[in-house]
Amino acid sequence: MLIQNFFRDGCKELLRGGWMYRLWVGLLLLMIAAGGGFYLEQLDQGLVITGLSDQVSWGYYIANFAFLVGIAASAVLLVIPAYIFNRKDIEEVVLLGEAMAVAAVVTAILFVVIDLGRPDRLWHLIPLLGRFHFPQSLLAWDVLVLSGYLVLNCAISFYLLFCHYRGRSPVFGRYFPFVILAMFWAIGIHTVTAFLFSANSARPFWHGALLGPRFIASAFVSGPALLIVALQIIHRIGHLRVNRSVIETLALIMTVSLQISLFFVGAELFTDFYNTGSQHVASSKYLYLGLDGFSGLRPWIWTALTLNGIAVTILMIHPLRRNLVTLNTACLLAYCGVWMEKGMALVVPGFIPTPLGEIFEYLPTVSEVIIATGCWAVGVLLFTLLVKAGAPLELGRLHRTDGEQDVVAANGPSGGPIPTSSAQ
Amino acid sequence: MVWNNHENSNMSDQHDVSTQSAGTVTVPDPHRRRLLKQLGIAGAAGTTAASAPAWGGSTLLDALGGFFQDQYQRMSPSEIEAALARIERKAKRDLGVDIHCDNTPPQAGVVFGYALNVSRCRGYRDCVQACIQENNHGRDPSSTAYIRVLELDHGQMNLEQADQYYDPETVPVPGKYYLPVQCMQCADPPCVKACPVEATWMEPDGIVVVDYDWCIGCRYCMTACPYWARHFNWKQPTIPADQVNPDTHYLGNRPRPVGVVEKCHFCIQRTRKGRLPACAEACPTGARVFGNLLDPHSEIRYVLANKPVFQLKSELGTEPKFWYFTD
Numbered sequence: 001m002l003i004q005n006f007f008r009d010g011c012k013e014l015l016r017g018g019w020m021y022r023l024w025v026g027l028l029l030l031m032i033a034a035g036g037g038f039y040l041e042q043l044d045q046g047l048v049i050t051g052l053s054d055q056v057s058w059g060y061y062i063a064n065f066a067f068l069v070g071i072a073a074s075a076v077l078l079v080i081p082a083y084i085f086n087r088k089d090i091e092e093v094v095l096l097g098e099a100m101a102v103a104a105v106v107t108a109i110l111f112v113v114i115d116l117g118r119p120d121r122l123w124h125l126i127p128l129l130g131r132f133h134f135p136q137s138l139l140a141w142d143v144l145v146l147s148g149y150l151v152l153n154c155a156i157s158f159y160l161l162f163c164h165y166r167g168r169s170p171v172f173g174r175y176f177p178f179v180i181l182a183m184f185w186a187i188g189i190h191t192v193t194a195f196l197f198s199a200n201s202a203r204p205f206w207h208g209a210l211l212g213p214r215f216i217a218s219a220f221v222s223g224p225a226l227l228i229v230a231l232q233i234i235h236r237i238g239h240l241r242v243n244r245s246v247i248e249t250l251a252l253i254m255t256v257s258l259q260i261s262l263f264f265v266g267a268e269l270f271t272d273f274y275n276t277g278s279q280h281v282a283s284s285k286y287l288y289l290g291l292d293g294f295s296g297l298r299p300w301i302w303t304a305l306t307l308n309g310i311a312v313t314i315l316m317i318h319p320l321r322r323n324l325v326t327l328n329t330a331c332l333l334a335y336c337g338v339w340m341e342k343g344m345a346l347v348v349p350g351f352i353p354t355p356l357g358e359i360f361e362y363l364p365t366v367s368e369v370i371i372a373t374g375c376w377a378v379g380v381l382l383f384t385l386l387v388k389a390g391a392p393l394e395l396g397r398l399h400r401t402d403g404e405q406d407v408v409a410a411n412g413p414s415g416g417p418i419p420t421s422s423a424q
Numbered sequence: 425m426v427w428n429n430h431e432n433s434n435m436s437d438q439h440d441v442s443t444q445s446a447g448t449v450t451v452p453d454p455h456r457r458r459l460l461k462q463l464g465i466a467g468a469a470g471t472t473a474a475s476a477p478a479w480g481g482s483t484l485l486d487a488l489g490g491f492f493q494d495q496y497q498r499m500s501p502s503e504i505e506a507a508l509a510r511i512e513r514k515a516k517r518d519l520g521v522d523i524h525c526d527n528t529p530p531q532a533g534v535v536f537g538y539a540l541n542v543s544r545c546r547g548y549r550d551c552v553q554a555c556i557q558e559n560n561h562g563r564d565p566s567s568t569a570y571i572r573v574l575e576l577d578h579g580q581m582n583l584e585q586a587d588q589y590y591d592p593e594t595v596p597v598p599g600k601y602y603l604p605v606q607c608m609q610c611a612d613p614p615c616v617k618a619c620p621v622e623a624t625w626m627e628p629d630g631i632v633v634v635d636y637d638w639c640i641g642c643r644y645c646m647t648a649c650p651y652w653a654r655h656f657n658w659k660q661p662t663i664p665a666d667q668v669n670p671d672t673h674y675l676g677n678r679p680r681p682v683g684v685v686e687k688c689h690f691c692i693q694r695t696r697k698g699r700l701p702a703c704a705e706a707c708p709t710g711a712r713v714f715g716n717l718l719d720p721h722s723e724i725r726y727v728l729a730n731k732p733v734f735q736l737k738s739e740l741g742t743e744p745k746f747w748y749f750t751d
Contacts, residue, residue: 046682047641048659054568057646057656117641117656117683120491124621124640131495131622131638139620139644201740202614202650282584355652355737356572356605357583 002400006165009398010389017388028381035374038367039114047117050368055360056351060368061115063343064375067222068108069193070215070342072149074223075101076186077253083179089243093231095394096240098157099386100227101186105150107379114371138196145189152182161393166400190215203350205283214264215342220257221308222338224250225331230383232324239391251327255315258334262308265341283349286359291352296361301345307337483517486510495622496635496674507637508674515679519663523670525678528696530629536690537630537717538704539727539747540604544711547595547602549573554706555606558691559677560669562661570688571703572652574603605736606703607632607653607688608744615645615654615687624685630717630745631690633675639684646685650740654687690714717745 017025042049052059078097081087113119124130125143134140156178163170194215197206228250235242272284285291290298311334320326353359364372392398493499493507508525515523552571561567574586578599586603596602613632616624623639626632646654660682672678673693680686691701695714699705704712715724727733731749738744 046657046659052658054646054652054655054658057643112642115642117643117685118639118681121621121638121640124495124623124638131498133620133622136617137620137644139618139642143620196644199618200614200648202648350647353584355583355650356574356588357586358588358652 002166003162005400006162009165009401010393013389013392013398014385021388025381025384028377028384031377032374032381035371035377038370039374041367042114042371043119047115049365051363051365053360053362055354055358056348056362058115058347058351059362060344060364060372061111063347064372065108065111065115066193066197066215066347067339067343068104068111068379069146069190070219070338071223071226072101072104072108072146073186073190073216074219074227075104075153076183077220077224077250078227079179079183079186081249083176087245087249089245090249092394093240093242093246095157095160095390096231096234096387097227098153099383099390100223100230101153102150102157102386103379103383105146105153105189106382107375109146109150110375110378111372114375138192138199141192142189142196145185145192149182149185149189152178152185156182157390161390164393164396165398167396187216190219197346197350200350202355205350206346208268210264210268214261214268217257217261217264218338218342221254221261221334222342224254224257225335225338228254228331229328229335232328234387234391239387240394247324247327248322251315251321254331254334255312255321258308258312258315261338262305262312265305282353286352287345287349292359294352294359294361296363297345297348300340304337304340304345307333308341311337486513490637493637495638497622497625504674511672511674511678515668519668519679520665521668521670523668523672523678525672525674526693527674528693530627530631530696533716533718535628535630535717535745536609536695537715537724537728537745537747538609538690538701539713539724539731539733539749541711541713541731541751542601542603542748543751544709545573545602545604546709547573547575547590547597547600548708550706550708551604551703551712554702555688557667558669558694558702560661560663560672560679563663563667567661568655568657568686570653570655571604571606574605575600576603577601603736603748604703605651605653606746607690608651608736608742608746609688609690611743611745612741614648614650614742618644618648620644627675627692629696631675631692631695632687633689633692634684634686635675636678636680636684636686641683641685643685650737650742651744654685656685657682 038049050059050061075097078090078094082091082094113122116122125132125140127134132140132143134144156175159175160170191212194212197203198208198211201207228247231242231247231250234240268284269288272281275281282291286294287297287301289295311330314320314326314330314333321330348362352361489506489510493510494503496504499507504527508527511525512523515521515525549571552569552573555561555570556563556567559570561569572588573590574583574588575590575597576582576586578601581603590597590600609626609630609632611626611630613626616626616632619639620642621638621640624632624634624645641656643656646652646656657680661680663679668679669677671693673689673696676689676692691699691703695701700714701712704714713724713727715722717724717728719725727749728747731751733747733749735744735747
């Protein structure tokens with residue numbers, strides 16, 4: 001079977017690789033093992049091994065979840081220019097964006113699963129078999145859109161890679177409708193994740209219309225920041241040639257998004273602090289200034305805003321944005337800044353003070369952080385493997401070897417993503 | 425039916441209930457799916473075997489039966505029987521106590537409501553203690569309590585200024601007043617809407633309940649609740665054997681598993697049998713009025729009609745069935 005050969009050859013590719021690759025995979029596996037070990041303890045003892053409490057019932061896990069959904073959604077920033085604006089340079093690397101989306105969604109789902117008190121009852125979520133509370137529950141929406149996004153991205157990537165493997169050009173009509181669907185879906189997953197929080201009138205800190213737009217804007221910072229760095233690494237390793245123009249486009253998108261994102265933060269700050277009477281303000285006060293002597297997140301949020309501030313300054317100065325060293329610095333700063341701001345600094349203050357006015361602080365435990373790091377390692381490993389197997393397919397280095405080579409493959413396929421042209 | 429606030433359990437109500445609460449009546453779900461039914465029966469079959477003397481209380485079969493157990497509202501009477509038996513066996517194994525777990529159904533024509541006289545509450549927290557004992561909460565200090573009594577300064581109702589951990593020599597402290605808060609049993613409960621697996625719902629008698637065997641522990645309901653009424657079992661609750669309350673209800677005070685959410689259920693194991701909730705019974709000042717909202721002659725209806733009543737955070741529109749009033 002051709003499909004079996006496709007997967008067999010892909011898996012064989014995973015086993016090939018130099019010492020750097022082996023070391024990298026080994027390191028990730030080690031991190032996953034450590035996280036898994038502590039997760040077993042969590043399964044045994046319960047979530048008591050985390051820093052969570054009735055007061056702050058969501059924390060580091062859900063913070064990472066919200067952030068990762070943003071990373072997954074931002075794959076759309078490669079998809080739109082590649083397929084709508086016909087940017088050939090971006091189309092050559094669009095599958096890397098898909099790989100990032102797949103890895104990020106899987107990791108995001110993993111973060112929700114480890115946050116569950118009863119992962120053994122996960123099947124209760126399966127429609128018909130369990131009781132899926134759709135469309136009332138926003139969490140049900142999130143399950144639906146995330147798994148749908150995962151399926152869409154896997155299917156599109158598989159179709160395109162399989163066509164390369166067979167040495168045929170992808171049929172436009174077969175994948176393009178799904179690409180369009182995936183674009184809207186990408187915005188959908190992050191909007192639904194924002195609504196998951198903003199739906200709660202019990203939590204004034206989240207309960208505003210700006211949360212959705214803020215999520216999208218900050219996702220379009222963190223996603224490109226990660227992509228810019230990842231594309232350069234992949235380019236250096238020699239898997240795929242990445243055109244400089246791709247990096248520049250992503251840097252520009254990131255600049256504008258970071259400006260918008262910071263503007264949104266400013267707009268919220270004004271609304272919160274101009275009038276001191278609003279309910280919303282207690283959480284914001286806790287976050288930015290500290291409340292009644294409690295100020296655990298104050299250094300966190302100001303660090304995040306400082307990182308984002310420096311990043312946006314670098315990005316706004318053209319020569320600095322075009323210089324790879326300063327651009328990468330800005331990417332690193334903005335990535336960390338958004339992770340801090342949209343993660344912990346968004347999730348935790350929603351719970352402080354509690355609806356009964358109690359201030360109870362939260363600090364993740366060491367076990368919690370190690371488990372979360374294990375999850376991150378799963379995501380990075382998945383991305384690594386997808387790229388490792390996908391790049392040779394994309395380049396046409398890996399193709400069917402059953403002697404039925406199509407003529408087009410030898411001559412270079414016409415239309416669709418042109419694998420050989422990317423290596424010029 | 426009248427719930428008298430100052431007398432302990434009103435006996436005249438009890439025979440009233442017993443006529444209609446025999447056996448294991450549950451709401452049959454017309455939309456039961458065949459596959460589920462088969463799965464559920466497989467689980468039930470396992471537990472039937474487990475309850476046979478030859479098997480004793482086999483943990484493996486109970487575990488399998490528990491794993492495949494259906495959601496409460498969808499279980500058949502025999503499946504519920506099996507589930508109740510499993511609960512009793514588990515309590516025997518884990519806590520060393522013989523408990524009785526039933527699923528007394530709601531009474532027709534009853535919707536429960538609660539009213540609390542703020543001018544009578546003196547902050548003794550007897551209700552809190554009674555609740556912990558009645559509802560089989562863990563006994564270490566960090567354990568769950570359904571009732572929180574807030575101490576507030578006279579002249580304001582800003583909850584952010586409230587103190588839940590007040591500990592003076594004597595209460596009431598001059599210049600302070602006390603506001604007990606528990607589940608408001610909202611008529612439009614945001615927690616029920618939030619649950620992704622329908623593990624929590626409102627019963628016909630107005631009590632918002634949790635199926636502890638169906639909850640996946642995502643804690644989204646805790647995020648949704650404006651009254652901080654939902655609590656999570658971060659670890660397995662521990663109760664000394666001699667302190668376990670053996671009279672339990674499936675949707676109420678039965679020992680809870682780790683990793684699930686729970687909440688005040690108006691002492692469903694008592695109130696469905698015509699008794700007062702433990703907190704109302706324990707209150708030494710008579711501040712708590714509990715009763716049937718559909719009974720025009722009930723004390724709670726009198727309070728609602730004749731006293732200045734208010735709801736906490738009524739602006740959120742969740743329509744609490746728990747009111748506060750003053751003399």
